[in-house]
Amino acid sequence: MELDIVELSRFQFAMTALYHFLFVPLTLGLSILVAIMETVYVMTNRPIWRQMTKFWGSLFGINFVLGVATGITMEFQFGMNWSYYSHYVGDVFGAPLAMEGMMAFFLEATFVGLFFFGWDKLSKLQHMVVAWLVAIGSNFSALWILIANGWMVNPVGAEFNPQTMRMEMTSFFDVVFNEVAQAKFVHTVSAGYVTAAIFVLGVSSWYMLKGRHLELARRSIAVAASFGLAASLSVVVLGDESGYSASHTQKMKLAAIEAMWETHHAPAPFTLVGIPDQEARETHYAIEIPWAMGLIGTRSLTKEIPGINDLVAEAEQRVRRGITAYDALMEIREDPANASAEARFVFEQNSDDLGYALLLKRYVDDPREATEAQIEMAANDTVPGVFPLFWSFRAMVGLGFSFILLTGYFFWMSSFKGAQYPRWALRLAVLWIPAPWIAAELGWFVAEYGRQPWTVDGMLPTALSVSHLGVTDLLITIAGFVMFYTVLFIVEMSLMVKYIRKGPVQDVAETDEWMDRHQARLSGMTRAPFSPNPAE
Amino acid sequence: MILNELVSYEVLRLLWWALLGVLLIGFALTDGFDMGVGALLPFVAKTDTERRQTINTIGPVWEGNQVWFILGGGAIFAAWPPLYAVSFSGFYLAMFLILAALILRPVAFKYRSKRPDPRWRSTWDWALFIGGFVPALLFGVAVGNVLLGVPFHLTPDLMPMYDGSALGKLFGLLRPFALLAGLVSVAMLLMHGAAWLSLKADGAVRDRARRIGTIAGMVAAVGYALAGLWLAVGIDGYAFTHAVAHDGPSNPLMNSVAREGSWLSAYVDRPWIVAAPLFGFVGIAMAVRGLRAGRDVSTLLWSKLGIFGIVSSVGLTMFPFILPSTVDPNSSLTVWDSSSSHMTLFVMLVGAAFFMPLILAYTAWVYKVLWGKVTQDDVTANGDTLY
Numbered sequence: 001m002e003l004d005i006v007e008l009s010r011f012q013f014a015m016t017a018l019y020h021f022l023f024v025p026l027t028l029g030l031s032i033l034v035a036i037m038e039t040v041y042v043m044t045n046r047p048i049w050r051q052m053t054k055f056w057g058s059l060f061g062i063n064f065v066l067g068v069a070t071g072i073t074m075e076f077q078f079g080m081n082w083s084y085y086s087h088y089v090g091d092v093f094g095a096p097l098a099m100e101g102m103m104a105f106f107l108e109a110t111f112v113g114l115f116f117f118g119w120d121k122l123s124k125l126q127h128m129v130v131a132w133l134v135a136i137g138s139n140f141s142a143l144w145i146l147i148a149n150g151w152m153v154n155p156v157g158a159e160f161n162p163q164t165m166r167m168e169m170t171s172f173f174d175v176v177f178n179e180v181a182q183a184k185f186v187h188t189v190s191a192g193y194v195t196a197a198i199f200v201l202g203v204s205s206w207y208m209l210k211g212r213h214l215e216l217a218r219r220s221i222a223v224a225a226s227f228g229l230a231a232s233l234s235v236v237v238l239g240d241e242s243g244y245s246a247s248h249t250q251k252m253k254l255a256a257i258e259a260m261w262e263t264h265h266a267p268a269p270f271t272l273v274g275i276p277d278q279e280a281r282e283t284h285y286a287i288e289i290p291w292a293m294g295l296i297g298t299r300s301l302t303k304e305i306p307g308i309n310d311l312v313a314e315a316e317q318r319v320r321r322g323i324t325a326y327d328a329l330m331e332i333r334e335d336p337a338n339a340s341a342e343a344r345f346v347f348e349q350n351s352d353d354l355g356y357a358l359l360l361k362r363y364v365d366d367p368r369e370a371t372e373a374q375i376e377m378a379a380n381d382t383v384p385g386v387f388p389l390f391w392s393f394r395a396m397v398g399l400g401f402s403f404i405l406l407t408g409y410f411f412w413m414s415s416f417k418g419a420q421y422p423r424w425a426l427r428l429a430v431l432w433i434p435a436p437w438i439a440a441e442l443g444w445f446v447a448e449y450g451r452q453p454w455t456v457d458g459m460l461p462t463a464l465s466v467s468h469l470g471v472t473d474l475l476i477t478i479a480g481f482v483m484f485y486t487v488l489f490i491v492e493m494s495l496m497v498k499y500i501r502k503g504p505v506q507d508v509a510e511t512d513e514w515m516d517r518h519q520a521r522l523s524g525m526t527r528a529p530f531s532p533n534p535a536e
Numbered sequence: 537m538i539l540n541e542l543v544s545y546e547v548l549r550l551l552w553w554a555l556l557g558v559l560l561i562g563f564a565l566t567d568g569f570d571m572g573v574g575a576l577l578p579f580v581a582k583t584d585t586e587r588r589q590t591i592n593t594i595g596p597v598w599e600g601n602q603v604w605f606i607l608g609g610g611a612i613f614a615a616w617p618p619l620y621a622v623s624f625s626g627f628y629l630a631m632f633l634i635l636a637a638l639i640l641r642p643v644a645f646k647y648r649s650k651r652p653d654p655r656w657r658s659t660w661d662w663a664l665f666i667g668g669f670v671p672a673l674l675f676g677v678a679v680g681n682v683l684l685g686v687p688f689h690l691t692p693d694l695m696p697m698y699d700g701s702a703l704g705k706l707f708g709l710l711r712p713f714a715l716l717a718g719l720v721s722v723a724m725l726l727m728h729g730a731a732w733l734s735l736k737a738d739g740a741v742r743d744r745a746r747r748i749g750t751i752a753g754m755v756a757a758v759g760y761a762l763a764g765l766w767l768a769v770g771i772d773g774y775a776f777t778h779a780v781a782h783d784g785p786s787n788p789l790m791n792s793v794a795r796e797g798s799w800l801s802a803y804v805d806r807p808w809i810v811a812a813p814l815f816g817f818v819g820i821a822m823a824v825r826g827l828r829a830g831r832d833v834s835t836l837l838w839s840k841l842g843i844f845g846i847v848s849s850v851g852l853t854m855f856p857f858i859l860p861s862t863v864d865p866n867s868s869l870t871v872w873d874s875s876s877s878h879m880t881l882f883v884m885l886v887g888a889a890f891f892m893p894l895i896l897a898y899t900a901w902v903y904k905v906l907w908g909k910v911t912q913d914d915v916t917a918n919g920d921t922l923y
Binding site for chain 1: 598602617632640642643645702787876895905
């Protein structure tokens, strides 16, 4: 019964979070691309750039609204489904979420209305500033969310308070400048930029193939390819940064992703492909690249990366120390005023491992009564599912390199080959539109599934984090979300396709007038006085 | 010296209790008229152009307004974690309905006018109605339940537990007093939406809105008075059974609480809080007068005052209680034992002191840019840029 709630809560969270992240990456990237296009418009005054801003802006709007709508679920789901988590770490985890609201979400949501409704009410410069504020707001939003998420992986700047039975913040600075959070932030927004770039690239390629809106498509490809190349290089490099920080903050996740069962003498090899077998704790048919893992993970030839078996043995020791901490905690809690100095000392010495004792709560109500077999089970629970992590990670990385190749090729062709693209490349670009989304979802899967069995690494097990709801509660909301989200997805996709098919609104008169003036200025036939706002 | 000790724990708790009020009132004042307009939509606007006119009065601003709700959630999480944990999981299915309605709303705004098909549009119009009406009702019902007390208790590990089955808990919320509170909430926000439409729309939409808003305002005032009477005679309050430390650890189980006396004894202990219900009544009365007379700007301001009075009166009446428990009064959450740590409250206060004025400033600027009525000509002339 208990387990069912945990599994159902996990399923619902995973589903709603992955769904939310179908819209977020495009928002992150497209907001910036649109702001860039509008900046070019303001600088050059060319109507085509205004058309591009409006066209990509309208697609941005269709996507943005679902990102916002599904984000509402995320903000409240912690309290609804993860109430013990909310109590246990809300003192730390809630702060970045509230900061996100104040610093970022208010900014983007307040100005996004003006972006769409303000074309006639604002000057060109003001409107461009509004576009940038939306983009900056969206990206700051990601920063604070990833600070919160990074803390779950690397819970710094906090300690357990026996009086309130929860983690409390000791340093906001440490929480904000958590190295895991910073690496995650740049990696995630870069992934968003890649997504938007490939989206613009793919849609524009489709126009090229159809011979429509060629002016818009050609310029859009140029912007998207250069932006996308920079972003996909960044996403891979910063992914590597995540790997490096994982080697000292998330050893078990790293070992599971690499299916490293045994600690290898340094520098460890990188298993390119293979079939991990969790039961037997070995990887069949492994193809290895010598030294590579050691170099990526430790950036040295001499440091070892611990394997799963050693980490499990270490976890077992931590479970035992956790039981000691739990015992002292119970004594302190029994009578806080008169608890012995010894109990306080013992608790302080072992409080870092308290979470490991809580792993036992799955098997026994009071961790102090755990049997040897249960301690061993708890230690084994610290290993996440290796096979899905191993392969999701490899698929994500493979896609990441494909984005470098694709955007690199288009960048080369647009910059040096006169923007003449072969049809096979255009077709490939259309075909590749869904790929960044797949990569991003795989990335989240690796990050979150790889953190199991913890919600907060080493501190709070997932199984303990849930709300005490009934199975019926969860079945009702899961069914509700599945139906509701499916309908919204269909509506969203149909509108996207409709607006892509329809193409940009062509301000024919405006464009013609501008072209006439431009030609006139070039040929010098009329010496019209320079006007900063032609064709307005 | 540690910086966060510049402000004492007690003062921080008071400030964050007030800030929670500011956020909820901010939500009611801004997104309140969006919900009101949504719920009024089928009744004030008959033709498609009228509906587009109505929707476009709130088109550019609802998104920013809604953030008051999101930020309210974030602030509860950061400043009152036990409240966040207990209330949202305790009101589980009701919260799900609110979320569903609030998810429907943005989508309906954005997608409604993207296709000309009348059936498509009327479907989304009903979605907008649900997105306005359902949250307005359920927020009121939730407030009513908070005043009545909620069936939860905390284990020694401070894990929140609830009694009852899934649907039992949902329908258990629909107690008569809570339904009355829901009615007040709906009526109040309908009035507010009407005041907004009176300011931003013209023609038939404005006339209908003024008529409905007048009635809604009167219903809200009568319902609010009835609820006060009910609190006086039919509902027990809560009180600590001992002097409570204002800077103690955030663990509700360390204090003991009894269900005794009346909530309204607060008006004896702190007579000045009578200003809140007074604002409520005066604000509504003046808003109703303004709606009848066709005054625009002042009506909206009076309506805001009325809502400010009503919402703040709930908080002031219950102080220091935030979420009382019916099954185990000792588990009740109060200002003095359900907050974040001293450090977190301080850090968040610094953030709020910096960002809240900034938010108010740019929000005011956006409203200034968008100043002026939305007419039917506007929506027919700008088919592509408006909703």
